[in-house]
Amino acid sequence: MVVVVNQGIPPGRLIADYAEREGHFTDCFSCVVPGKVALADYVTAFYTTPLFRAERLVLRLAARAPSTDAQARALAEGASDQFAIWQVEARRGNELMMAERSGRTKSWFKVLAQGSSTQLLFGTVVVPVRSKSGDLVLGPVFDSLKGAHTFYARALLAAAARKLRA
Known part of the structure; x- marks a missing residue:
């Protein structure tokens, strides 16, 4: 079983800059998996879970933004800066910030x-x-969907963790 917890925004990280800005919404969830996991493996797992593949299908149909597992891996490994509707905003060591269009x-x-x-x-x-x-x-x-967002974000992280553990 994967335990996902709500966590405060870690200081000094790419997301912390936004947490300090007026009016911005930020959240952070975490879980622990056994073994050493590289950022590229985590990002690949996240974007290729069955749950996220469903989102990718919606994006392909609604936003005309097709994506593949190979594109997810290229993004994760730094060979690409785009994936579906997202663009790399920043990469630093073991963290990645993606921005949608x-x-x-x-x-x-x-x-x-x-x-x-x-x-x-x-x-x-x-x-x-x-x-x-x-x-x-x-x-x-966003205000009306905040609860659904929290549920979905936690589910996405748990799905990625399960995929990495498999």
């Missing part, structure tokens, strides 16, 4: 060695927009 949502991945295990971290950033009144808002769609 609009730049409003981002996905963050990190691996941390812990003795004979590896901690997998996955986070999300939602960038606010200015309302007509000038306030920073995430928008009613």
Whole structure:
């Protein structure tokens, strides 16, 4: 069984810059898997799980953004900076920040060695927009889907961890 926990945003990481900005939504989930896991293997596992393949199918149909497992691996290994609707925003050591086309949502991945295990971290950033009144808002769609987002983010991380353990 994979135990996914909600974790505070780790300081000094790519996602931390967004957590400190006014109006931005950030979250971070983590789990621990046995063995040494490289970032490339984690990212590949994440984007090639059956759960994420379902999202890729929706993106292919709705956003005309086809993607393959080979493209996921190329992204993970640094041979490509694009995957479906995402573009690499930053790579640093054992972490990766991806931004979707609009730049409003981002996905963050990190691996941390812990003795004979590896901690997998996955986070999300939602960038606010200015309302007509000038306030920073995430928008009613995101506000209404925040619970579903949390459930889905945890499920994606757990699926990647299970795939790495198999």
